[in-house]
Amino acid sequence: MFNSTTLRARTTLNSRFGPSLRWAGAGLCLCALAVLVACGGGGGGDATTAGSNTGGNATASAYTAGAISGFGSIIVNGVRFDDSSADVLDDDGVRHGRDELKLGTQVEIESGSLNRTTQRASASIIRFGSALLGPVEAINAASNQLTVLGQTVEVATTTVFSDGLSGGLSAITTGMVLEVHARLDTARAVYVATRIEAETGATAYQVRGTVASLDTTAKTFRIGNAVINYAGVATVPTGLANGSNVRASLQTTAVNGQWVATALKSAERKVGNHSESEVHGLITAFTSVTAFSVDGLAVDATNASFPDGQTGVVLGARVEVEGPVVNGVLVATKVSVEDESHDGRGEDYELHGAISGLDTTAKTFTLRTLKVSYASVTLWRGITEAQLANGATVEVKGSLSADRSTLTASRISRED
Structure with missing residues (x-):
């Protein structure tokens, strides 16, 4: 950190993944992947x-x-x-x-x-x-x-x-x-x-x-x-x-x-052993599509599936990797390439809490200290715009405005 x-x-x-993990073959790459970590210093x-x-x-x-x-x-x-x-x-x-x-x-x-x-x-x-x-x-x-x-x-x-x-x-x-x-x-x-x-x-x-x-x-x-x-x-x-x-x-x-x-x-x-792991991050060191690091964590993808293919698994790519962590190495069962083109297009952020500072003219309210605009909401669930009120508990999903000062909501749902 x-x-x-x-x-x-x-x-x-x-x-x-639970306790009955299939780690067969993982040891074949642990030494090589330890080198990936050591290459960081x-x-x-x-x-x-x-x-x-x-x-x-x-x-x-x-x-x-x-x-x-x-x-x-x-x-x-x-x-x-x-x-x-x-x-x-x-x-x-x-x-x-x-x-x-x-x-x-x-x-x-x-x-x-x-x-x-x-x-x-x-x-x-x-x-x-x-x-x-x-x-x-x-x-x-x-x-x-x-x-x-x-x-x-x-x-x-x-x-x-x-x-x-x-x-x-x-x-x-x-x-x-x-x-x-x-x-x-x-x-x-x-x-x-x-x-x-x-x-x-x-x-x-x-x-x-x-x-x-x-x-x-x-x-x-x-x-x-x-x-x-x-x-x-x-x-x-x-x-x-x-x-x-x-x-x-x-x-x-x-x-x-x-x-x-x-x-x-x-x-x-340095990450200890974990029976559950899912990594979303950048490939920061690369030896091959089966031996790389994500944000400094070594990955052994020898036995992994690649639902998006292996072509996009390169240095700097943003990926999602699933599998247990064993002796500091994530033993991957699945490697997916993430699509960054969807960032900023509707639901990058999620807030839950009580509405305050409701302004029906500007179509804004405050949630968890962040200003929320509901002028562009495309989906209402369990609540309508007319039912918004200070104190109402909602879930909001959206993206930041161009100046990063407001969360532009795309979806608002009532929470009990």
Whole structure:
């Protein structure tokens, strides 16, 4: 996960498989796939292991990683997780309140088994964090991109902006300090943002990414276009090397063109055994169609089915992978290629709750602190527009408006 100061971006691990798993043949690829993880660096002991133990048994039935795409309690990839009893932690293990969990926030969830009929589960641990925290150095509105701490950040149709950035990309100016939740597309060296927040009064910056141009004599390396000097870091991750994934805390002022690191930790993804898993994410390392990584998690697809064929399974592709996680490797039973063309076309986000601030003239109301427009609803279920009222409990599905300030509802249903 990512460190943090403080919809449907789809990186979920949860699956439908029970105890009677067929892992025959999985061991044939585990060593090769371990190399895929190691190619990301090594850094072992500094990275947080989700659901891991030394006995090799699963400590949680399901593991989910991705952006929050809705509330009620929290929704990640269509699954509603009851977070009422969950511990909410940042990447350094510091406890936080549930109000830190915002739309588009990247999270990891440890939970009980998924109920595939109701698409619900009970979360026990929720970890959250961001990829970048730092100043905006350049803005390219034509390409929907900006540069933060030397990293290219892409604003997608599903990127959520915080209340302080009403207007979306047009509200951002150079020099502004932002916190960016994102997935790293290694094929393009671009951070695809799921949430962007304005940060004032930041006492430290941070960047998570892949080490390049490591100079162990000068104690410097690059992440993207940022040069980082780690000479003053007391503890360096074991196995630091080109290709390592690290998380660096930085001073807020560059010195001689270099960002000065105050702490350096491994950011390698480590996932314990889980009998259920489903991954929605980007292919971030690729050896073959049967040996690759999704958002840093190694996948053995030797015995998997490919309902969409294998042609689209390439570096940078967005895929859905199902299967158990065994010794840090997702043993796939199914690999599907996801179609990004449907993003922003109706139902990227889902909210559940009580209506407030109803404005029948503007055709808007507030739900879970987010402004909702019902002017373009195409499907009403159990409720009509005339029956909308403050206090009514509804389910809303929709997409963000162009300026990312409003959820444009396509479907509204009554909830009892």
